[in-house]
Amino acid sequence: MSASQVRPAEARQARAAATPRWEVLAALLAGAACFAVILGPGVLDPRNIAWMQERDAATYYLGWSFFRGSPWTWPPAGNPAYGLEIASTIFFVDAVPLVALLLKATIAPATGPWQYHGAWLLTCFVLQAHFAHRLAGLYLADPVARLLVAALACFSPVLLWRLSGPHALTGHYALFGQWVLLWAAWLCLRPPGRRQGAAWLLLGVVAALVNAYLLAMGLALWLADIARRRILGQGAAALALEASAMVAVVAGALWLGGFRPMAGGGLTDFGFGLFRANLLTLLDPQSAWSFVIPGKPRGAGDYEGFGYIGTGGVALLVAALWVVRKEQRPPIPAPYRPFLAAVLALAVFSLSNQIALGSLVLVTIPLPEALERWVAMFRSSGRMIWPLSYLVVFGAAIILCRRLGRGRGRVALAVALLLQAGDGAAGWLPIAREARVAGSAWNSPLRDGFWDEAARRHARIRYLPTANVTPHWQALAHLALRHGIPTDTIYLARVDADALARSRERGMAALRTGVFEAGTLYAIHESLTCMAAAVIDPAQDLLMRLDGVDVLAPGWLTTGTVPAAGQVIHAAGRTGPGLVCAPDASGRMMPGAPGG
Template sequence: MKDLVKRLPLNLLPLLIGVVAFFIVVGPRALNPQNIAWLGNGDPATHYLGWAFFRQSPWSFPVGLNPSYGLELGNGIIFSDSNPLLAFLFKPFASLLPMPFQYFGLWFLACFVLQAWFAWKLLGLVSSHVGVRAVGTALFVFAPPMIMRMPFHLSLGGHFLVLASLYLGLHPNLRRRRLAWGALLAAAALIHAYFLAMVAVIWLADLTAGYFRKKLTLQSAAIELIGLFALVSFCCWQAGYFSVGSGAVSDGFGMYAMNLLSLIDPGQWSYVLKDLPGVQGFGDGEGFVFLGLGLVTLGICAVVGLLQGKTGFRQRLGRQPLLFLALAGLTLFSLSNHVAMGSFEFTYPLPPAVISIANVFRASGRMFWPVYYAIIFTILFLVIRANTPRTAVCLMSLALLIQVLDTHAGWEGVRKQLMVAPAAKWASPMVDPFWESAAARYKNVRWIVPQNLSPHWMAVADFAGAHGLATNAVYLGRMDTVNWIKSEQETARQMASGKYDADSLYLLDERALLQAVTNVDTQSDLFTRIDGFTVLAPGWKRCSTCLQATPQVNPLELIPSLDSGQKTVFAYGSQGRAMLAWGWSDSELWGTWSEGPEAVVMFRVPAPVHSLRLEATAFLPPGHAGQSIVISINGMPALNTRLEQADGNIIDVPITHEMQQRVSSQGVLRLQFQFADAVTPKQFGIGQDARILALGLKSLTVN
């Protein structure tokens, strides 16, 4: 008991370091559980909204299912990155918690405190000197990759999990190892999949090393392997990892990799060092692992100590061959098969099956974090062992001062984002009285066409969550691809028939508007524009309790109109995209590819049209001579043509008198394409693109 009392101040020291660092970098406002102002954009918004829906949902099994946030697109709390561990802890008290309530500020505080605690424990394997451990702990806490993550990917601030795994892996006489590793693996699984992968690699290396060192028998190693694998699988199941089926596999491996110069590239996190050209390109932010000027300076001192040959470093390294191999493997994965050193890049091929597996963790640059902290630990080890404690403290203190002051260039921006003026709600464009009346009538708010990260998803999801409604207007890390396709098909059938679910309020994007507009039941359904949203409210006109002050508009008036002589382009961000009804891929900088055997463009014309001129490209990979195209106007055949050159195609479509009359009577011009020779790039060995391509539409001119 006396020893415990004596050690208490010593054990409180790293916790104090973590708390002080938290208030320096983050500030106090994030700790206010009702302050959600700093969560009102991008990734933090979906982290918070996932929790806001989860707290209102009934208990389920698995516990982590969150069906109201995403509907058919996905229903696991893990895929809104809402930190399932804390969500599970707070949900039993949801009825007692205020509205709103966020736990992410507490999470940040825990991240700093636990980062300091495990850094303290890790340094305790090298030195018992209080000053050395304290200053070294502070250097670990001011690690730029951890702090940089906090305003964007909240759960990824938990770098203490990596330090904890290194501590367990390096501890020479770890007691209750199954309990320690089991708790760490379970926590990682319930916080973020990337941390689970990192911790699991180090655990497997430690488990294998324990067997070869005769510390574990084959039987005990097998029991630990099977037992902890079962534990992790159960945690993943409960967190909702398996709720999206094949949707867990994405793409982008190689795009979000680490650059070989990332350790010394400040990425605007230094006043002294300048950014290296070519390092922080698109996707390279995932590989941000800048050491900081203080640690770079201390690294020079560490190299000097190593050259003196009195540190015992080589002997220590020789005792951890499997851990070294695990870190080497993580390094190779973080670099991906698209290796970059500054602006110099090269790619080596990998089998498609390997790429598919790697795409589960496509942001491969993150996998360097265990190596990053192993490098910091190595620097501190060499400085401590090469010098007297007093000299080591002086060198490390100077490095800490440089680290804190120079990285202020980066963490100052983090603090500004997290210290915005507090607010208990976000500004919303949905201010018309209609919305409150609609919330009382419907159970769901559906964005069509269904998609992840739909336009205005944050405002729609915030409205739905505040009124206890389910929605598919969400932003998810992964979604159920099979159910998404089924949802698209069901939505297409609804728009074609004009029959919609009576319990759902529909908000239409530009393409959905063009597909639905000619089949609206104007006798029963409200179809109008409210606060910038295109709204379809089934059964609204026959609802005696619904607000009827909202004006009905002629659905056709919402379709874009083109004047004679007007040239419309279909590039990304252009107004022409609002005319692409269906059968089109996402727009690109040059224009838009057709996707599938048919495609339709729709628009209104205030005067008779005599012809249309199209500027187009054709998808003609080697061995594919031409693209045959049949063009119709409002169902009437207009032109058969064949494109035999890839670019520079001009297509003039004549509009007969009969066509003009049909356009006039129907109130809209439908330009319909049929593609007999559409093919996929994948068929011709051009990457993995499986889209069925034929025509690339660049512009349209009305004559």
Template sequence: MPHDRISSRTSGALPWAGALIGALWFIAVGGGRTLDPTYLDWLGASDLAQHTLGWLHFRDAPWGLPLGRTPSLMRPLLTTVGFSDANPWVSLLLKPFSRWLPRDFQFIGPWLLLCFALQGWMGVKLVGLFTPRALPRLLGSALFVMSPVLLFRFEHDTLCAHWLLLAMLYLNLRPREDARAAWRALGQAAGVNALASGIHPYLEVMVFGLTLALALDVARTRRLSWRAVGAGLAGVGVLVGGLFLLFGYVGQGVSSGAGGFGFFSADLLTLVNPRGWTRVLPSLPSGDGQYEGFGYLGTGVLALGVGALVGRRVSWGPPLRAAVRAHAPLVGVALLCALLAFSSVMTVAGQEVLTLRSLVKPLLPLLGAFRSSGRFIWVLHYTLMTGILALVLWRTRTRPRVATAVLGVAVLLQALDTPDLWRRIRFLEDPWRRLRAPEWAQVDSFYRHIVLYPPSIHGSGVPCVRNTFPDDEYLRFGDLAYRRGLSTNSGYSARLDERHVAEVCAALEATLEGGRLSEDTLYVVDASRHGWMRRMGERLTCGVLEGFTVCVAARTGRFREALSRTTSGEFREIIRK
């Protein structure tokens, strides 16, 4: 067997080795503690808490349409596991087993491990297009696993499925000898689109863009006719549209969120701006919202890219230009995604250099749905990484030991300059928000709802929902509702129908101000509504639990009695105010 070839058995095992590299890296940067599915005390804030709460409420919800509907969360507003970013495919997969799962059950840690493992798997497959040698494939895979943009996104777990992008790069770059291979590639791309549609819409848009690049390449190289390619692409579009309808991403009247477009963007220097990631290169200024467009390639990859361009340009320029021409649709889509990432206000080191606001304004109803447009830089990030690895492996194609050494140094540099490996600054303990006063255990079985007055709707700009509840306190009552089998009117949804929010809030205010109280409801009253509580007088039994003013209209019950016993000097002070 020639020294530069490996057996088919070894070749088949390499993706598994790449997956192992991904899993080990995840554990090395501190992710091991998250793998206990009953451990919630790292999920207590922000996006991770929203995702966990969405899953917990969905696991007990009745089946219905749209798929993933969670009627007990933010009632009577519509929300789904999609809008709570609770990973629809995984939530749907686990729901049938809910009765056997522990009540405190999270899948975010295992999902993140899977994402890193699949990143390693696809990294091996992708690098295998440029070299048959085992070590360079594994080292290239390690660079994909250690990509800063992947670890940086861990707090938004569904957005960590970057292996979907690597899969589409692989399908774009893999040779297609005939029409049968072309159809197979389009079919596999349809499968990747189906997966992405039930993980996160941002990833699906990127995946669909790369599918478009694949379709254009198939047509222009005459593997299939333009009509056949158009039909295939239309089929993928119908599949994606159907899944988006099924999951409730579209057709629910939610707002686009256009207000953030242009703020959560990417800087033109994002690929080389470490934003504190490295001790080797200085961080450059950037805008407040441009963390969403973080695209740093990593110190090892940048060094590899510089090294690949060393020497006379005549030795690498013509092959590089030929490769760009050969994959023009892929390069074009990557650049278009980058343009979307830069958005309507282009900046260099945080300073505005070009504005396209007037040009973009008519498109805001469409583009505004992707207000965090900076994320689209990931397509260019991984395309450029792939190009750098391909160029290095091409230039060292006759010197396998040099290729291994160069990639090994890049991997070592990438690892050593990853702050998470040494400081363990991610996956830190962040206790799950839970109400622990013993009185909550006395909530009677006839209670059905928890109503915060006014509702605490995270991200809503409707004046009616303004309150003085501490940030994220809706989580405590969402958790209580889950554990006691109740509904809650508060929560966090990625997209909102603000008109409906205003209507629901106004209806609640009219109901309560009119004295129409429900005996099956726990009312959590904000300080701004204590006057209403006083006006209700003896119709309510109120008390203070863990700093929250809680009232019930029920005339009997264990919880009413427990609540009345909390009426203390603190509560009387609240009443006087």
């Protein structure tokens, strides 16, 4: 290691070590303040679940609630009531296994409305500010500038995009843990100390228990740090031992969190090449994150590759490029090259094999089938753009502050923060409004008293045909949850394809033969309802449309009655009040013609 490499590193480490406690606390408070502005303290109430009823947030709440109400399994992350034959674990609900396992084992009640997601989001805001502050502390001596960078990181569009809101088909609370990436970047850039390996092992465990995408990006940066430390002279044997330990601890954490291979397939799913990053993504607010900058044309799945650096980030980038426009570009020091290579490699992967500029696909790169199966495990490759998005903003902020000096640097960062938060309000204000919806009740469309009575009298709820994400799944899953019975009306991140096919075929066999599972309440897709009407016993089995759902309760009429709001569904040729199956314009038999 040369003297020119040692002295700046030692100076930076001394500055970081000398950071006063008040400044560390101020950074944490900055994160908490951003949380209060955007989400508000109401989401911290565990009994407040009303704000989680929309989009993906409902998935996390329902999956978690089935998990906390189920007996412990081995491995401990099993979630058998949420899916029946296609059930898996809490890992595939994307409900942050790190927190779910800890709270189930300690304070979480087994029943009733109770969520931890608000507390998780607060933790993420605080840690986002903390690690942004530590990153800035490696290069900026001004405490005010460091705190402004911390606040700027909390308003990063790529971060806030992962909150559940009307801006896009997103809302992924586990992926809100992007502080893991800032933590990894800080480890990559700080002078490596004696505990560098232990810090990386801790990061690997945490990331494995939060989300697979964050783990993959974190491991890429860890490999970059391995290369850096080798360049700086650390022994190969010690690094090999660290690598072995990393494999072991990550594998153990994934097992604990519920990750498992699916023998019938399912880890690989469609979407690679669709859910990508666009070449314009760093400058594209996607018509949702700016009042003044228009969105660019793009592909249908490019929302997963949202990498907009924000209006404040754009201002910082332009200003930084301006102030260095006449400077000679020095060579990149060798220890920094692995980190930059890892960030760029992740960015290239984010583009997928269908590289697009706006709505135009420039090139499609054919992939070998074996490689395609591997990359399909990270089908939303566009998320890998995040490290580059952060690097551009942080790099521009640091360059600008170092060139402008303390006073003007503070002004530049303050203006950038105002632009980032102010113009970004186009995206985060709708989220803030939805987060203020409060209450402990779940607003279900299943309003008739029949549903509660039927759930009490049945041992499970199924949907025909079996699928991952069916119509009405949220309402039916919540009905099953309230009555403590299992259901296959679910939404999982990945499903075993063979188990799904077997379950689907059993359901179709029941529709063909009229032999239905005892103790089961069925919801049926309207395209199959007439198939059921043709095989049931209309004197005993109730088939009706109620609250917009086609429902079959085998044997119900032997002890129960038809609810007043229900429309009984008859097979073709039969008569009676309700709906009669008749061919639609395409020739399919569909319930719709009024009976007499």
